[in-house]
Amino acid sequence: MTEIISDIGEFGLIDRIHTLIREEGIETPGVTIGIGDDAAAIKHREGYELLVTCDCLVEGRHYLSDLLDPQALGRRAMTVNISDIGAMGGLPLYALVSLGLKADTPIADVESMYRGFLMELNPFKASIIGGNVTKTESVNFIDITLVGEAEQGKLMLRSSAEVGDAILVTGYPGQAVAGLQLLQRSDRPQDHKDHPLVQAYNTPKHRAREGHAVALSGHAKAMIDTSDGLLADLGHICEESGVGAELIKEQLPLSEALRQEAGQREFDPYDVVMSDSDDYELIFTCSPENVPDIRSVIASVSDVLISEIGRITQAAEKIQLILPDGNKRLVTPSGWDHFKT
Amino acid sequence: MTEIISDIGEFGLIDRIHTLIREEGIETPGVTIGIGDDAAAIKHREGYELLVTCDCLVEGRHYLSDLLDPQALGRRAMTVNISDIGAMGGLPLYALVSLGLKADTPIADVESMYRGFLMELNPFKASIIGGNVTKTESVNFIDITLVGEAEQGKLMLRSSAEVGDAILVTGYPGQAVAGLQLLQRSDRPQDHKDHPLVQAYNTPKHRAREGHAVALSGHAKAMIDTSDGLLADLGHICEESGVGAELIKEQLPLSEALRQEAGQREFDPYDVVMSDSDDYELIFTCSPENVPDIRSVIASVSDVLISEIGRITQAAEKIQLILPDGNKRLVTPSGWDHFKT
Structure with missing residues (x-):
């Protein structure tokens, strides 16, 4: 029988996610405290500005779960956020993943989704440093906050186009x-x-x-x-x-x-x-x-x-x-x- | 007639939120780029570590909308996150607010919710620097990422209790x-x-x-x-x-x-x-x-x-x-x- 979230509960699910991140993710320098405390802590490099963005995918609105497998969905959700950091001229470092999940979601699907996140983060040596999971009644959602960095004074804005460009x-x-x-x-x-x-x-x-x-x-x-x-x-x-x-x-x-x-x-x-x-x-x-x-x-x-x-x-x-x-x-x-x- | 989100659309709603934040929020030092670009940018102080946490409230699960007015809901959602930063020994600085909203949500309720966020942030001179709004079909949710800071080496962890304490x-x-x-x-x-x-x-x-x-x-x-x-x-x-x-x-x-x-x-x-x-x-x-x-x-x-x-x-x-x-x-x-x- 397919194992679903309500079989192992919130804390059980969180344990499984932590194990997956520890085994398949990468340790990003600068993380003082990673997953598992009230908040994550990071030390930042001189000469860089921190970039922060968040974007949310809602089932039925931004994706149709029967047309997108969980790993592709995970990649998509992370890509959307990496794109925002890139559009500022930066590179991603740390992600926080907030999931709203129905109780009958298969554990394997959640794990595949996390593998999708890591497929996009690992090439940058970026990592998941926090998040939370919440039960929802009707639709799943994925809200990711991504922290990145850009060289100081090198930010790319929307507001600096000039006539003739x-x-x-x-x-x-x-x-x-x-x-x-x-x-x-x-x-x-x-x-x-x-x-x-x-x-x-x-x-x-x-x-x-x-x-x-x-x-x-x-x-x-x-x-x-x-x-x-x-x-x-x-x-x-x-x-x-x-x-x-x-x-x-x-x-x-x-x-x-x-x-x-x-x-x-x-x-x-x-x-x-x-x-x-x-x-x-x-x-x-x-x-x-x-x-x-x-x-x-x-x-x-x-x-x-x-x-x-x-x-x-x-x-x-x-x-x-x-x-x-x-x-x-x-x-x-x-x-x-x-x-x- | 009560003005609802579908009357003014996503971009209309975002404009209204930005105006409210500009007029009633506080400018936090360190914000290089605030709301309105692909990501927010912040410069960080020497001698401090950054703390990052996120927590989500889902209607029907974490609150019953007929028992909690929108401003109290906004205060609650921000308080939950400020509490996590405080439990690490830090103080809040920057918030990103991700909302899932039904199209028939009254604009005035969304504005009251933001006033609730600001009631909790303003005393710390903390501010909202980003976020997004997404349409949902069935329930509203509020996912907040809060960035704070703590003096370097002064983090309070869960893992350092000792026998006899x-x-x-x-x-x-x-x-x-x-x-x-x-x-x-x-x-x-x-x-x-x-x-x-x-x-x-x-x-x-x-x-x-x-x-x-x-x-x-x-x-x-x-x-x-x-x-x-x-x-x-x-x-x-x-x-x-x-x-x-x-x-x-x-x-x-x-x-x-x-x-x-x-x-x-x-x-x-x-x-x-x-x-x-x-x-x-x-x-x-x-x-x-x-x-x-x-x-x-x-x-x-x-x-x-x-x-x-x-x-x-x-x-x-x-x-x-x-x-x-x-x-x-x-x-x-x-x-x-x-x-x-």
């Missing part, structure tokens, strides 16, 4: 939402597990190493991750920096998988690239003359595609899409607005 | 659970709002100032808060320190309100004092000769009652209760085990 983006935004739609349309979603769009949805990549390298180079001005979608997050940069932007439609990155899917199902793939999505790419701006330097800085840590997709303009222009015929279309950011129906 | 406790553990039971029994819970036991449940006190003062004095050995209940948390100290304990029943602190309630309803009030509860008092141990010093250290910051309730013994003794007739009773810690039924 080039706008760059990593990877292929929009793939995750296309993958989710593919799964939701299918009668047999499991058959599409290896489809590149489904993989983009199931195990999205963060760009923390790229973000950190760009920050250290000093060549970029503003940076954000695409957690709300390309347009919505470019919108955040525009709002915080008091600028506008124009995007060149033909320069938006389009993966072969998305191009094919759009061809088969007859939709404009560029709408998907700009839409709300669950990808965690980076958007950043820099002086046009610094584009080659930034490309080579990123190439030294990663082979991710870098696309130059437009320019920062005056605020009054808002966000315009330049079409292949030279006409412009005003594109209003929407983003993930979870409460409006 | 005196065991002390602040305040009156057990009052909160007695207050909750009183509310649950009543047909008209609102009529009991001012009852001292109900107040103990609705707005529990943390003892962070007391914990910090005790830590600085260097006189105490082990410390923990009573978030799982007096016996369960003493059990954590015993387990982590490899010791046992004996408690003297007549020395357990009993408030007049609990004594009266027990008299009317004919139960043994000491069972309630030792039981699972929602109080956030401190248990700590010290050499018997340091008890007077600790009493005067605490008296310099607070007039809370300090009771000496027993002694640390050899591990083999487990936890024994010494009855008025001199007999001993083995008392097994139970604590909040949310998943076992």
Whole structure:
């Protein structure tokens, strides 16, 4: 019979989690007190600023448990947070994991989820230093607080884009939402597990190493991750920096998988690239003359595609899409607005 | 008509929260980047260790929304976390608030909840530096991560109690659970709002100032808060320190309100004092000769009652209760085990 949480209780579950973290996790320097006391304690390095972020995944809202196995879910939940640290120009160090779990959740699923967390943390020698588990009646949720560090004075903000800046983006935004739609349309979603769009949805990549390298180079001005979608997050940069932007439609990155899917199902793939999505790419701006330097800085840590997709303009222009015929279309950011129906 | 979250959407709600925090919160020194970017950034003081803790309240599990108004709920959620920082010997600095909210939640309730957070943070010049809001279908939850600091080398752990230590406790553990039971029994819970036991449940006190003062004095050995209940948390100290304990029943602190309630309803009030509860008092141990010093250290910051309730013994003794007739009773810690039924 499958062992579930109510078989071993909260303290039993916590013991199992601690054992897993001890055996499969990594000890991060700087942790004075790890898991097991009222709070964790850390000593911090001179010359660095601490970064703190938290993000929450709720079952049924941010993931469908029958479409995402627990390990992939764990990776996703941690990736979302690592992405936020990376978008500030930092690297992750310490995680606190707060879980809301139904009493009939299999223990093995919780352990797989933690393995997913560690798969994302271990490469950075980052570790889980605290958290808690709470019983919920109806849906599971995962709330992670991630602490990272960035070199002092090297933080990448949303508010420092300037008119004339080039706008760059990593990877292929929009793939995750296309993958989710593919799964939701299918009668047999499991058959599409290896489809590149489904993989983009199931195990999205963060760009923390790229973000950190760009920050250290000093060549970029503003940076954000695409957690709300390309347009919505470019919108955040525009709002915080008091600028506008124009995007060149033909320069938006389009993966072969998305191009094919759009061809088969007859939709404009560029709408998907700009839409709300669950990808965690980076958007950043820099002086046009610094584009080659930034490309080579990123190439030294990663082979991710870098696309130059437009320019920062005056605020009054808002966000315009330049079409292949030279006409412009005003594109209003929407983003993930979870409460409006 | 009552304005609810779905009227203004996620971004509208976030704007309202930011405005409230800006107008009614306090700026904590050390915050380089506050709310509004991908992550918050903080610079840390030399000579201090950072403490990090997180704790989650789930509607229906940790609170009943018809028995607790939103501001009291906000105070409770923050108090729970401040208590954890205090139990390590630290003081709170920065909070991240992650909310799961139903779309029909009134905006005014969310704002009241934030006022509750700030009522607890402002006296410490601590501030909210980040967080997120997520839509949930069925229940609201509040997950708070709190960052604090403690003087280097002055952390108070669970694991450093020694045989022969005196065991002390602040305040009156057990009052909160007695207050909750009183509310649950009543047909008209609102009529009991001012009852001292109900107040103990609705707005529990943390003892962070007391914990910090005790830590600085260097006189105490082990410390923990009573978030799982007096016996369960003493059990954590015993387990982590490899010791046992004996408690003297007549020395357990009993408030007049609990004594009266027990008299009317004919139960043994000491069972309630030792039981699972929602109080956030401190248990700590010290050499018997340091008890007077600790009493005067605490008296310099607070007039809370300090009771000496027993002694640390050899591990083999487990936890024994010494009855008025001199007999001993083995008392097994139970604590909040949310998943076992």
